[in-house]
Amino acid sequence: METVLPASPAWLRLAKRYIWWQAPEEALRTPHRVIAQLMNLGTLPDIAILRELIHDDAMRQVLAEANPGEFSDRSWHFWHQMLGGPGLVEVPPLPERQFA
Secondary structure (H helix, E strand, C coil), X not given: CCCXXXXXXXXXXXXXXXXXXXXXHHHCCCHHHHHHHHHHHCCHHHHHHHHHHCCHHHHHHHHHCCCCXXXXXXXXXXXXXXXXXXXXXXXXXXXXXXXX
């Protein structure tokens, strides 16, 4: 995955909406976070834009590298079913925080 998302009007709008606590230009420096937030909280129109902007493989990578707390149970299952294809037998468990 790219280290920085392009500062296109679409990405800036999405970053502003889903990473509201940072300036959009700053948020675009963390593509994983922006994409994960969209996948977890995105509206249907915004998800359609996301899917035009990036390939499904990038979303699969975000799922594979997910941090604890990034996805709700519902979003986690939805995206694994959506991106996993017909060969997906079982959705893996959500990432969990490890306490020492």
